[in-house]
Amino acid sequence: MxxxxxxxxxxxxxxxxxxxxxxxxxxxxxxxxxxxxxxxxxxxxxxxxxxxxxxxxxxxxxxxxxxxxxxxxxxxxxxxxxxxxxxxxxxxxxxxxxxxxxxxxxxxxxxxxxxxxxxxxxxxxxxxxxxxxxxxxxxxxxxxxxxxxxxxxxxxxxxxxxxxxxxxxxxxxxxxxxxxxxxxxxxxxxxxxxxxxxxxxxxxxxxxxxxxxxxxxxxxxxxxxxxAGGGRLTPDQLRRFHDDLYTEYLRFWPESAVVGRMHLIMKYLCSCFENSEKALRMLRKVKSVADYDRAIRFLFNECAFLPDPVFQLSILLS
Ligand SMILES: Cc1cc2nc3c(=O)[nH]c(=O)nc-3n(C[C@H](O)[C@H](O)[C@H](O)COP(=O)(O)O)c2cc1C
Structure with missing residues (x-):
């Protein structure tokens, strides 16, 4: 398939x-x-x-x-x-x-x-x-x-x-x-x-x-x-993917556009974490790259990774 x-x-x-x-x-x-x-x-x-x-x-x-x-x-x-x-x-x-x-x-x-x-x-x-x-x-x-x-x-x-x-x-x-x-x-x-x-x-x-x-x-x-029978997502892979994506957007787009787009993508990727509500609240208030970095540090350091993440419509709509 x-x-x-x-x-x-x-x-x-x-x-x-x-x-x-x-x-x-x-x-x-x-x-x-x-x-x-x-x-x-x-x-x-x-x-x-x-x-x-x-x-x-x-x-x-x-x-x-x-x-x-x-x-x-x-x-x-x-x-x-x-x-x-x-x-x-x-x-x-x-x-x-x-x-x-x-x-x-x-x-x-x-x-x-x-x-x-x-x-x-x-x-x-x-x-x-x-x-x-x-x-x-x-x-x-x-x-x-x-x-x-x-x-x-x-x-x-x-x-x-x-x-x-x-x-x-x-x-x-x-x-x-x-x-x-x-x-x-x-x-x-x-x-x-x-x-x-x-x-x-x-x-x-x-x-x-x-x-x-x-x-x-x-x-x-x-x-x-x-x-397809390959490996599941690991927290390290997710972090690398996030950092790679963020760096690439910063190469091409102004910072305000980058944090807006990364916020949207993170609303999907928050399905990979338990109890991500506080991180989402921080992301919603982001105005600068520094705010964004703080919210991401909190998410990756404080929220437990879910080994089998499944898209949550409720997070996207929150
Ligand atoms: C934000 C968003 C943008 C979309 N843009 C397009 C598009 O440009 N072309 C298209 O054919 N479908 C578009 N779709 C529909 C998706 O390709 C897909 O058919 C839909 O999300 C259902 O698949 P899923 O349940 O796996 O997400 C879009 C869907 C979403 C949520």
């Missing part, structure tokens, strides 16, 4: 992917958070940094495109091919209101004619292999069989399924049973937070060729390696 790192805008940027890749094995592909092309193919500073070949050197990265316009999609795929990328992913899952209002991401799932026209054009003469990351419907899981039938008409290089509807965002349990209908190899994504659960999923769906891990892998950066 292959392990993929899910794209997470605002978390798994080029720096994070690179540092994760050199500290932990086990991930076959890192999916880039979406880039959203416009007619002039001008990209934001964030997007240009994230897709630049220098920032991704040596990391197996798949860029993701969010588009409902086949011309923009093809032009972006060509540009990415010329940069050296070997595959692109089409985002049909993003549930954000600003995205779906424009008929992009999971917004396309409620416009079957438009979706078909896009797929016809994208797969007519693909510039690169195109994989799809999709939800199972917009309003209702009953939309899934028709979507699946549509996807089966195209040479989709890999179908990555997050079995929730758009309306469900990330709430409630994923409709895992919908994956039983797929009938060919697919990649499962959604709420896999513990190595045991990943093993169970493999036996539940023999056609799952891989799993894509998001929040669970940020919270326990050794989860893919461990699920």
């Amino acid at each position: 292959d392990f993929y790192f899910a794209p997470m805008e605002g978390v798994t940027d080029a720096i994070f992917r690179r540092v994760h890749h050199r500290n932990f094995g086990g991930v076959r592909k890192y999916f880039m958070p979406f880039i959203s092309p416009s007619h002039s193919l001008t990209f934001s500073k964030r997007e240009r940094f994230d897709m630049s070949p220098e920032q991704n050197a040596g990391v197996p990265v798949v860029p993701q495109i969010l588009a409902n316009n086949a011309g923009y999609f093809r032009a972006t795929a060509k540009m990415l091919r010329d940069m050296g990328y070997a595959e692109v992913n089409l985002n049909l899952g993003c549930p954000s209101g600003t995205v779906t209002a424009k008929g992009k991401g999971s917004g396309l799932l409620r416009a079957p004619d438009q979706l078909k026209a896009l797929l016809d054009a994208v797969y007519a003469d693909p510039v690169l292999p195109v994989s799809i990351k999709t939800r199972i419907g917009y309003d209702d899981v009953a939309e899934w069989p028709a979507l699946l039938a549509l996807y089966s008409q195209y040479p989709v290089s890999e179908l990555i399924v997050h079995p929730r509807t758009r309306q469900e965002f990330y709430n409630g349990a994923p409709h895992r049973e919908c994956c039983g209908r797929i009938g060919k190899p697919f990649v499962y994504n959604g709420d896999l937070f513990a190595a045991e659960d990943i093993k169970t999923l493999g036996s539940l769906f023999p056609l799952a060729s891989g799993v894509m891990l998001g929040r669970g892998l940020v919270a326990n950066p050794a989860l893919a390696r461990q699920s």
